Amino acid sequence: MAQSGRESGELMQRPQYLSTAAFVHDKSGKNDMTDAAPIDVTVPPKVNLIGLSREQMEAYFATLGEKKFRAGQVMKWIHQQGITEFSEMTNLAKSLRVKLEQYAEVRPPKVTHKHFSADGTRKWIIEVAPNAMVETVLIPDGDRKTLCVSSQVGCALDCSFCSTGKQGFMRDLTPAEIIGQVWIANRSYLDDGEFSGRNADGELTRTRALTNVVMMGMGEPLLNLDAVLPAMSLMLDDYAYGLSKRRVTLSTSGVVPMMDKFTQAIDVSLAVSLHAPNDELRNELVPINKKYPLSELMAACKRWLVHHQGSEVGRRRVTMEYVMLAGVNDQPEHAAQLIELLRDVPSKINLIPFNPFPHAPYDSTPRVQIIEFQNQLIRAGYTCTIRATRGDDIDAACGQLVGQVKDRTRRAERWQAQTRNNEIIRV
Ligand code: SAH
Numbered sequence: 001m002a003q004s005g006r007e008s009g010e011l012m013q014r015p016q017y018l019s020t021a022a023f024v025h026d027k028s029g030k031n032d033m034t035d036a037a038p039i040d041v042t043v044p045p046k047v048n049l050i051g052l053s054r055e056q057m058e059a060y061f062a063t064l065g066e067k068k069f070r071a072g073q074v075m076k077w078i079h080q081q082g083i084t085e086f087s088e089m090t091n092l093a094k095s096l097r098v099k100l101e102q103y104a105e106v107r108p109p110k111v112t113h114k115h116f117s118a119d120g121t122r123k124w125i126i127e128v129a130p131n132a133m134v135e136t137v138l139i140p141d142g143d144r145k146t147l148c149v150s151s152q153v154g155c156a157l158d159c160s161f162c163s164t165g166k167q168g169f170m171r172d173l174t175p176a177e178i179i180g181q182v183w184i185a186n187r188s189y190l191d192d193g194e195f196s197g198r199n200a201d202g203e204l205t206r207t208r209a210l211t212n213v214v215m216m217g218m219g220e221p222l223l224n225l226d227a228v229l230p231a232m233s234l235m236l237d238d239y240a241y242g243l244s245k246r247r248v249t250l251s252t253s254g255v256v257p258m259m260d261k262f263t264q265a266i267d268v269s270l271a272v273s274l275h276a277p278n279d280e281l282r283n284e285l286v287p288i289n290k291k292y293p294l295s296e297l298m299a300a301c302k303r304w305l306v307h308h309q310g311s312e313v314g315r316r317r318v319t320m321e322y323v324m325l326a327g328v329n330d331q332p333e334h335a336a337q338l339i340e341l342l343r344d345v346p347s348k349i350n351l352i353p354f355n356p357f358p359h360a361p362y363d364s365t366p367r368v369q370i371i372e373f374q375n376q377l378i379r380a381g382y383t384c385t386i387r388a389t390r391g392d393d394i395d396a397a398c399g400q401l402v403g404q405v406k407d408r409t410r411r412a413e414r415w416q417a418q419t420r421n422n423e424i425i426r427v
Pocket residue numbers: 161162163215216217218219220221251252253272273321323352353354355356357398399400
């Protein structure tokens with residue numbers, strides 16, 4: 001039965017990835033005005049397979065009358081081989097390839113700029129709409145290759161030390177735009193020729209390129225959880241990137257109710273942008289703290305730990321991120337408060353040297369003082385690391401997504417007015 005206009009309007013507003021109904025190609029919508037009215041020849045948009053989780057891909061293949069395992073084969077071509085053309089998916093029947101070409105596509109996000117640093121760091125700027133851009137950064141460290149992924153264009157939470165926050169919020173990314181960042185980084189290694197041969201199916205096999213993914217780029221992932229979850233499930237999926245749950249991390253500034261939803265929905269690592277050991281200071285640095293103060297944030301961390309501890313051999317811990325701001329949160333008394341605050345929350349602390357940006361109201365704590373702060377925490381029995389700063393020559397530090405990216409919000413305009421000479425060159 002045809003839906004009423006109101007219902008179908010609502011359905012259309014629903015993000016496509018939330019509903020398998022969006023996969024149905026059979027257009028039953030009729031033009032019922034008059035017999036003479038022009039025939040509606042609108043072609044339904046193709047389904048972008050890059051953003052579908054395994055479950056959604058299988059549901060989609062069912063709508064095509066295809067077997068489940070075909071979904072897995074296509075996922076491997078897309079995510080493991082970096083292939084976007086159905087004609088190159090050689091283990092699919094010709095008839096299926098033709099059908100897919102008609103109804104579906106594999107469309108990664110559009111890269112407008114890329115910068116590869118001398119130290120191996122790679123950065124891509126992705127345009128998701130005119131003047132709406134996000135960054136993805138890959139940071140190599142020994143055997144490890146960590147990709148820092150964005151979840152939103154800009155961010156509404158306006159932390160005082162964060163250049164993303166200064167740009168304001170523009171829009172959520174879709175699952176295809178989130179996992180697409182992983183696809184782009186992976187593809188760049190495939191293009192480098194990191195293959196080791198072909199398997200029995202004729203598929204290219206390779207040494208694994210990415211080892212870790214952190215949701216620490218632009219945006220607050222818990223405010224876009226509906227899109228972040230299917231994307232993260234692909235990071236873990238053996239038919240896609242097959243990363244271990246300990247090597248996939250979601251970072252949040254502490255949106256407490258969504259932390260519980262995240263805890264129930266997926267098992268990956270959790271990082272919390274703590275940055276201050278008391279409410280007074282945290283209210284100033286991370287304004288969402290006024291809504292969800294430290295007592296509630298710590299309780300949510302404990303619930304995450306309890307939920308995931310059970311099935312585990314070895315203890316899970318929350319990573320507490322703490323940006324070192326000179327004279328603001330870096331004194332011995334702050335370390336002492338931190339030691340108390342985290343006493344019953346199994347955690348490891350990651351000290352982040354502040355990454356300055358034009359007109360930033362802070363300076364970074366001098367290195368020797370960061371080390372003293374670290375030692376105070378280590379003496380109290382904590383695991384405490386200092387984040388290495390990499391990719392300085394391409395402004396690529398994770399979490400430091402400079403106001404070079406344009407958007408149209410007022411906050412961004414104000415900010416950009418102060419930072420006029422801070423633009424990058426289109427390549
Ligand atoms: N919104 C999420 C994830 C993105 S921010 C969150 O806040 O956790 C990723 C990390 O980079 C956060 O810990 C953030 O506090 C940090 N960060 C932001 N601006 C920074 C800067 N200028 N220097 C160093 N770290 C920064």
